Amino acid sequence: MTFEDATQIYYINKEIGELYKELAELKQQSFLKPITMSDMPHGGDTKDLFVEYTNSVLEIEDMIRYSLMKLQRERKKIEQFLDTVKDSELRLILRLRCINNMNWQEIGDEIGMDRRTASRKFYNYFKVAHNAH
Template identity: 35%
Template sequence: MMTKNELSQLYYLNREIEQLKIRQRELKTIAEGTTTRITGLPFGTGISDKIGNYASDLADLDTLIAISLQKCWQEIKRLNQFINTIDDSQLRQIFSLRYINGLTWQQIAFAIGESDESYPRRKHNTFLKAAENAESSVIIS
């Protein structure tokens, strides 16, 4: 059995990757950016390699992104294994659309042929609650 927090890890990993990619784009923009020289102010005569200065940071970000993508694939595999244990086909769709595809409850409702977002949410929550109760009764026994 998985908790909502465990089920949501893929969502947070994807957000983490997006933040890393934003930082990567920012660094590339800084490294590749050019500045205009203001006349009348002193300036250095040395040559500056902006891309070289940021190369290490960019390489580190590339590595972090690659590691996070690998974690995403592992999480997708783990989620699919859990979802495939669910007997109800519609419930499997709900869990897959929510946790693998990252859809909103309204989008899920439309995808399964319902118009009310509370239907898939209620079915999802009822399943998790029942599974949690079943698991806790096994532990107590």
């Protein structure tokens, strides 16, 4: 597994978070036009706006579902990869970073080591693995 493969879950999670934000912002928007009083006839744009709004919501929800499926596939790959890592401390660091998306300070606090030591072990693992191939 490459460093890029190991970090995919982080970026997929970020992508999902952005999609949820976009969906929330969309759902807060009003698709109705303000009522104006005039003698002029009005067009029936409200229906078109509602259809456009509904299609946008469905599209974002489809993107979220697809991203969640990608997330599950990547997690399965990383779980299989973690089964091959013999060093339990390194395996835990990899799990906390790649699957749990913890930052280095959180990882250091969790396993009782300095955040720089945890990140160094993580990056050294991929540097050594890359040089071995």
